[in-house]
Amino acid sequence: MAAKIRVTVWNEFRHEKSNEKVKQLYPNGMHETIAAALRQDENLEVRTAYLDEPENGLPQSVVDSTDVMFWWGHMAHGEVKDEVVKRVQKHVLEGMGLIVLHSGHFSKIFKSLMGTNCSLKWREIAEKERLWNIEPSHPITQGLGEYVELPNTEMYGERFDIPQPDKVIFISWFEGGEVFRSGCTFQRGHGKVFYFRPGHETYPIYHNPQIQLILRNAANWAAPLGGFRVDSCPNAKPLENVPPKTVDFGKAGVVQKSEL
Amino acid sequence: MAAKIRVTVWNEFRHEKSNEKVKQLYPNGMHETIAAALRQDENLEVRTAYLDEPENGLPQSVVDSTDVMFWWGHMAHGEVKDEVVKRVQKHVLEGMGLIVLHSGHFSKIFKSLMGTNCSLKWREIAEKERLWNIEPSHPITQGLGEYVELPNTEMYGERFDIPQPDKVIFISWFEGGEVFRSGCTFQRGHGKVFYFRPGHETYPIYHNPQIQLILRNAANWAAPLGGFRVDSCPNAKPLENVPPKTVDFGKAGVVQKSEL
């Protein structure tokens, strides 16, 4: 693809305003740190959006001109308007990639695409996490070694209530004794979805160069090959000659024609 | 399981009131024909419900006491209340089986569980359909041969906009030239979902003994092994000893700790 991949990094952008620790780590919001990391890849054309902008920062024109969207939300999932969620979901089905980060597992958009509750266990004691690279030949893991270590993270533990992923890319080991499917791919309609676990607001996860590499890889992987149509049950003419039929509406007659 | 499987057959029950042909085929509604077919299996305890009953026939008490639900809807998907859809979806995630029939592919409940548009092509010229049995060792196909033939059906054609099924049980051949994934299984939460294509209201599909056998098989297959909990992100104590942590909130410090 000669044209650049148009990325929109969406952030709730609330913790950064109310919590001093978060503000210190992400003075311009996590979206700007993520966007800066993505801009290191010149194939990506990156802009940002956040909840408190008009139409939650995602008017139709922004969604329509986005190839890959990143999504970070946590404390205000309920404030994202239903019409915005539907707009984003429709564009995923038309081919837009969607990278759902960390606490975004409980966002309206992720739950709408999964059809499940998306629950998980959690704990915040700054423990160590080691993400094992289960698919070293997948585009998302290129440039990584066997695992990525994060010295301090919030723990997410199984059972993660998601449909069977197309692929499980990372499985996490946590110091406190849990495991988690931390990188999962899904296709929904024509769009690729990647859930990526790390990214708690009170730890400098998005400053980690390996995490940044994964985000860039994911953006490239999730980009659609084109724009695709989402139909709404079109009527279709027959491709073969079908002679006129006499239907026997008597129940017995039809039953006799069936073969066990 | 010693106890019987509690089945609720839900029907929109509108075509049967307004269309003479449908009334002739299903004088008491398709739900009663389906229920009668299911009752041939004494392991199944079957009741029915329909759209125009209070709470769409599905108050909390009915949903809670259902192990497997059948769903037929077509012309009035939009009239099913959102709260009823959420109630049914939650119970699927807790383990209830759901058998979605024919035009139910476009119902709110199926779309909510799939996360996709669930569009498909269609045509109604009473053409022949042959459902190929792709999984002869699956519980749903026991007692069938290599295929089931329906002399007159509405056609549904690909592309069917669904997530990758756990298993494709039937693939249909249509006289007019199309194919369709006509029997698909999905797990959502702890519940099993089976989409089964045949069943147009103007043909006597639900009087066909092979179709009836498939419905009975599906009810038995979809029954949960028990009731399961759907969590809402519980906090978890560590299972291993995690010593107190000092987090370096300076970005550089953390970055140095990561290993490429």
Added chain:
Amino acid sequence: MAAKIRVTVWNEFRHEKSNEKVKQLYPNGMHETIAAALRQDENLEVRTAYLDEPENGLPQSVVDSTDVMFWWGHMAHGEVKDEVVKRVQKHVLEGMGLIVLHSGHFSKIFKSLMGTNCSLKWREIAEKERLWNIEPSHPITQGLGEYVELPNTEMYGERFDIPQPDKVIFISWFEGGEVFRSGCTFQRGHGKVFYFRPGHETYPIYHNPQIQLILRNAANWAAPLGGFRVDSCPNAKPLENVPPKTVDFGKAGVVQKSEL
């Protein structure tokens, strides 16, 4: 199924003869401990077989009369005859269940069914393992809680070189820092395959009541619904009328008929 499930527990049965610790734990061989555990379920009819018996303990008559086979091997994978492997593989494709235990991941039969190398990391320092139950509504996990703990195990770590499992039932956490997909289901032909990781010969794993419960559950889950045919490319008569054809063997002619 009224008839009992006919189970054959196959064991290499070598470590038990040469290693004092193993002999102490499994005086009659691991197969007898496993068989005794399975016999607690009166639905199972259990016999044993081992490598040094004639035809590796698996003549055609034994394989043909087996519904579910358990497989434990380690130091003598290469001594299992290729014809025995083919015989077992064919019967799996015809519907026989196969439960592959621990070091059986590197057996000829498992590698033949997977098509991959089935490599993994390992370490033997008696560390703790916690198997997380990822599928609490699956038949194999009934009666278990959220996890199973083994105080002393050999470690197996990712990347486990297997095709994508149909379902990952257990993911293990290891004290030393690794994770592993410890319970994986696969269908091959009409047969169900379950790989289950625990079971090192120098630890009393098969005396653990939870492990024994999993083995019983797995035997019941893997039992076929019947005997199924494995075809060898049969010729088929057309089901529809196909008029005689004139094929244009000139390349250009055909090309013109295709539509882009």
Added chain:
Amino acid sequence: MAAKIRVTVWNEFRHEKSNEKVKQLYPNGMHETIAAALRQDENLEVRTAYLDEPENGLPQSVVDSTDVMFWWGHMAHGEVKDEVVKRVQKHVLEGMGLIVLHSGHFSKIFKSLMGTNCSLKWREIAEKERLWNIEPSHPITQGLGEYVELPNTEMYGERFDIPQPDKVIFISWFEGGEVFRSGCTFQRGHGKVFYFRPGHETYPIYHNPQIQLILRNAANWAAPLGGFRVDSCPNAKPLENVPPKTVDFGKAGVVQKSEL
């Protein structure tokens, strides 16, 4: 990837020598027609190999320098040496893409990678086939419409005895009444495998421009991102501190530690 993708088109190359019709259609062998089609993509560097060359045309040096291999075989599957099959299989696990064509479904290499019998139904009456494009957003289907029509083909019908594909790309409709999963992707180790049904030797299938487009797309899709290691069960040092253990080899002691 700046470097070109190194493609080897392997052909049995027997029908072309013994059958006049085949010779007319493919005077230099099907491999040369396929290779010429692939060479229209300048990203592909294409060579050919065939059965009757030394080492079946696939010495270690050829396999090692191949990124994507095409495989056409039919009447002489048994003549491919087992050591060549193992060599090719190992390179697939290391990342080489493999495109298996038509009757190659019954080749040693495909059966080895699948672990199943790979049987199917067949019939040769020059009937019409229509391949429905189930995954219009997949790299393999770019540039295609909703379906591809072949006026004269050999029929392959279900049940196709393969493990569940990662994705079903094409489903075929046949004039005589059957359906078939005609385009299936699988990952084995680090290698991508694509089975593509069309291609019977007595019809000019490989001269069809849409089929040629699919072959080029498949070559690009199957190319590995790099060379990957296939391990053979390495021992691993612990990543976390594991204190020395006292194992209780008495069965009872261990049992008490487990928790139900």
